[in-house]
């Protein structure tokens with residue numbers, strides 16, 4: 001049996017979950033699902049880090065005991081993940097008794113082995129980092145992360161001698177070039193190792209901090225929070241009592257952001273080595289989500305709450321955006337506008353549209369059943385081969401955590417399928433009674449949807465399962481990469497549901513011209529040019545007029561009901577040029593993200609475009625019929 005053990009950091013409970021935490025956890029869930037598709041048995045561990053100074057101070061600030069406080073916030077984390085369709089195997093909390101036992105067991109072992117020593121230390125302590133900083137680490141005398149001056153502190157403590165293992169770790173990194181991914185972070189770690197390692201202070205006197213795991217051989221001390229936290233990766237799989245821990249440990253991969261590279265890439269492998277255990281297999285390091293160029297973090301308070309995003313956009317759109325927008329390893333900028341634009345373009349216009357048109361045509365032309373396919377032509381074969389090879393390339397990128405590239409390749413294949421629909425024109429085949437050909441084209445498209453639904457499951461699980469259901473398939477049976485790639489699983493005659501649109505287009509935020517600019521624009525007579533970005537702000541779409549009537553009491557105004565693809569009302573000043581009945585069925589171009597305006601009591605949700613010359617006014621129409629909602633640009 002192939003196995004995979006994946007972990008996220010255990011998050012501090014000194015604040016509620018934000019989008020940064022959600023990203024790492026979505027990545028882990030996506031990889032877990034991706035592995036399951038490939039037949040792996042997966043253990044996915046996440047949880048909360050609940051000891052230390054930070055937590056005590058956060059609890060005090062709320063007038064709670066640390067225990068009351070950690071219970072409350074841990075619950076918030078636990079409740080957030082299902083909102084994003086995250087399915088972990090275990091949620092570990094470092095305040096659980098079995099984790100505490102593991103930490104004490106490890107301390108005892110290392111103490112007996114002689115890796116832990118007691119001594120007095122005088123140094124500069126950062127309460128934010130909860131550790132002593134070295135002089136080299138300071139920037140302008142301040143902690144580089146918290147920008148606060150460290151406090152001089154003289155204390156007797158227990159130390160773990162890292163330097164003993166320094167050369168071994170350098171050697172390990174050199175022998176295993178893919179131990180830390182992407183490679184830039186490996187270089188950073190090698191740099192730190194070459195500077196030399198100082199002993200790590202792994203205790204805190206109880207007189208200063210009591211909220212921690214007591215030392216087994218000295219009740220006056222509790223364990224440094226990082227030494228405690230890293231061990232969750234072992235206690236979470238039942239180390240040392242449950243014998244199954246070993247099978248998971250052999251295949252352990254950790255996913256973190258670059259803020260906690262040093263503890264994971266240096267302290268943790270050394271702790272494992274000292275314990276005589278194999279090191280984990282791989283460390284995957286990603287960059288930061290920024291908001292207005294600053295790292296999203298609880299200390300800066302510039303956070304986006306995952307629950308809010310999910311309630312506005314739905315979990316699958318949020319997951320898709322996070323994975324598509326960030327190149328794993330690098331920083332990315334978050335904005336809701338980017339989320340709307342990206343998911344409208346790729347999920348609504350490309351993928352959603354392919355699903356919608358295919359299932360509608362099967363409904364209309366094949367009585368809602370998988371058609372009997374006629375003979376395969378080179379065009380059908382080309383689409384099939386391109387799609388399957390896109391999936392192969394997607395798989396390679398997914399295996400290497402290059403989700404953004406994988407999705408871009410898959411999206412290319414979706415666009416190819418949409419072009420295939422345009423070229424094969426099933427509506428023409430239907431009109432001409434070419435049933436065999438029509439059957440083959442729609443069968444090819446249905447198969448393409450089946451394959452896409454399966455391979456997109458790790459990213460957009462709920463939509464993928466809905467789509468499989470609409471295709472008359474059972475997710476439990478279909479969710480396998482091998483089966484996905486076996487072309488021709490759909491049985492002619494099987495019932496297919498049209499279902500609801502998977503990804504209805506979202507409204508883009510309205511773009512209003514501020515009054516100040518309006519005034520000066522009127523004064524300015526010179527010609528103006530704008531960068532392309534300005535044009536891209538306008539959401540222009542093809543809309544189909546489904547009803548038209550005069551607005552009572554006016555000569556110029558018509559009230560139109562249009563489909564784009566959702567239905568909207570638009571008030572247009574064209575009554576002197578068009579009669580209502582000649583408009584129904586026409587396709588026009590709609591400006592879809594104008595701020596809605598009330599005109600003669602009717603709320604108009606957009607503007608349709610027309611050209612005017614001396615002969616009068618003519619609506620802009622597409623040369624041929626297109627799918628309502630199609631983007632113009």
Ligand code: ME8
Pocket residue numbers: 008009010011012013019020021023024049229230231232255256257258259260287288289290295296297
């Ligand atoms: O460090 N962008 O917990 P933590 C991307 N308890 N990811 C981000 C992010 C951002 N702006 N902000 C946070 C701790 N993260 C320790 C970990 S593990 C044994 C102990 C994510 O609550 C990212 O995964 O500060 C980062 O590594 C983690 O949250 C830090 O979470």
